[in-house]
Amino acid sequence: MIPAALLLALAAGTALGLWLARRRTSTPPAPAPAPEAAEVETARWQKAKEDLSRAVAAETLCRRIIDTTLDGVAVLDGRYVIEQWNPQAAAIFGWSKDEAIGQPLLKLAVAESARDELHRVISGRARPSDTPLFSRRTEIRGLRKNGQEFPLEIAVTPLLQPEKGVAYSVFLRDITERKRVDRLKNEFVATVSHELRTPLTSIRGSLRLIAGGFTGELPAKTRAMIDIANESCERLVALVNDILDIEKIESGKMSFALLPHDMTALAMKAVEATRAFAQPFGVEIRTEAPAGPCPAVVDADRIIQVITNLVSNAVKFSPKGGAVRVRVGPRGGKVRLAVEDLGAGIPDEFRSRIFQKFAQADASNERRSAPGTGLGLSICKAIVDRLGGTIGFESEAGRGSTFWFEIPGAGAPDAAGPAVLVVDGNPAEAEALASACRRLGFQADVASGAVQARERLAARSYAAMTLDVRLPDADGLAFLREPRPAVPAIVVTAERQATGRFTGAESQVGIVDWLTKPVDHARFEAALRGIAAAVPAEVPEEPADVIRDFLRRSAPAGANR
């Protein structure tokens, strides 16, 4: 918004300047213009004045917003050099505006340990499992003028400016206080849970000894009460353990012993461990697995904890005499495990918060017969997240539910170069462009229209896109103007006059080149490489590994320039 307004102001200013210049040179001193011409001239002059004052007002408003916002705001050029630095940024880092402008942000304000990470954020190229990095807040280590490091929340958005190329708006927040409060809260929870454990150990131990008959025969009424105490105590122990688990995972204190394992074997182990639990429910557990091994790099205990949790949930919510199916297998470089039950399904109102802490559906018979802590699925999610995977479910009322997770398979090649989205309504042409992208070392996804393109853009971060201006479901240019983080676009069109329409103003919506079909592949390649290299090539200091890798991959074979 802000840069757009600035651009508008600049554009308006430039237009006015040009107009004035033309007016000065083209208007001879005599003779006086005809009355109508004078009126037209006055009206134009008036309009220009209004345009100018509107532009100035807009610029002033933007400036005031930037100067008074509680976030630190910086604008960087394509080399991450600071061009704008608001008072709050000065307050956070201790560098005044004059000191900051002209300095590279990474060197000035980012801890050395976090520079690579920020490179990734800015260049938008992270692991394929990451959610898109732009337009989301990332936590990194900031660096103050006095050398002190601190937790910094940063949001980077690329901007394409006419003639200036890539720039970035950066929002910065000092989150020291928030982190301190979070830590205190987590420490409190951990301490309370630990302190609860000590008395619980002896309560639970005593109750088990009494219930086990080791202290003598119990009268029937006493036994009934002891059983209740015993059962409730077990639940309390499980709850305390779960709270400690989730606190450890979330604070990064839980260590993961990551080793390659056969997921089928781990699934079988978890299923065997759950069979005794399933027996009183009269539920059978069936397994389906591929013949060969299904390797993944995981912490065996933690992944068994996840599978056991999903299977025991499925058992609890299955009808008596029902069956639970556990399927494991490879899926596109990942390993997928799915647990399917034939229970009542997940109520609609519960779906959105099913992975939240202490989330449980309304009391049902199933739940009363085997209460959980309400933390199981959130622990599963935390573990799967830590393993770089995803977890989810599908459910149909009255038909049952399938809970699944996918984790990266062992030996799965790390995806190649940056991703390009090919948006084209013609499947054959789309595929031709996609394979051209792949030949150049990019990954390529295809969208057949604007709707699909929006989905793809929301799901993944792209280094570039190709766009047919005539999409089956939308006007390509209107699609480009939709508000979203800018993705450099190469427009591909069958219109003959297309190249003539590329004036430079389009770069505001991210268009970097405009090609006619049939596409000249040399030019397409040059445009694609230009986009991909734009950011890393201009990084003046310590390019991150990802960028170095990229540069190496994108260099033409045999070329050593």
Add this chain to the structure above:
Amino acid sequence: MSEKTVNRVLYVEDEPNIRAVGLFSLAEVGGFTVEPAESGQDALNKAGGFGPDLILLDVMMPGMDGIATFKALRSRVDTSNVPVIFMTAKVQPHEVQGYKDLGAIAVIAKPFDPVTLPDEVRALWVRQGEAR
């Protein structure tokens, strides 16, 4: 199978109630001859005279903790070869490995189940006997 079965257990636990439950479990349920100790120092004082086959050692104790006690026991002639099992709530994989690297034969997680504790101790004893 090891030649000798485990009978005499030195049980070190600072928390009185947990100690009482553990003692009951080991002696009454398991049939071991048990010497309870309430601190690391107490364990060092009693170990020589008692002559344990096995030492069950709590980790988190005020003053001399389980690790320090373990090292002290190892440095003494009369206890340097007695197998030690740590009992602790800290059972993350790297922590368990840390205890084993020190020389412990196993780690039993707290809260323990007093009904099955004796069987667990016997099983661990047999396993370390086979490993030797």
